[in-house]
Amino acid sequence: MRRTSFRIHRTRKKIDPNKTVDEIVRELQQTSSRKSDYRERSLKIHGLFCARCGREFDHKTSHLLTVHHKDGNHLNNPPDGSNWENLCVYCHDEEHSW
Numbered sequence: 001m002r003r004t005s006f007r008i009h010r011t012r013k014k015i016d017p018n019k020t021v022d023e024i025v026r027e028l029q030q031t032s033s034r035k036s037d038y039r040e041r042s043l044k045i046h047g048l049f050c051a052r053c054g055r056e057f058d059h060k061t062s063h064l065l066t067v068h069h070k071d072g073n074h075l076n077n078p079p080d081g082s083n084w085e086n087l088c089v090y091c092h093d094e095e096h097s098w
Contacts, residue, residue: 038077038084042067045081052091066092 048057048065057065068087069076076083087095 039067041079042081042084042086046084046086049086050088050091051085052087052095055088057088064089068092068095 043062043065048059048062049055050057050065051068065086066089068085070083070085073083
């Protein structure tokens, strides 16, 4: 069975030669803010603990918590957080190692 990492593998987007540098930077910033937005919402909704092992985190160690998408679709981010669970990096790696 193939082992996969929980990291998302992205393909490179083709750059539109008609866009200015400012437009490209603005698009990249919007994409980045959307990702951190759902992480922050998940931490607020589900708390600073791992849903699998139950380990508790504080604000200093919250970087060790990741957001796992239950359906596997990282674009499915409902506002109620029903597709998310906070997992520590160890449990998240284990989840995706099957």
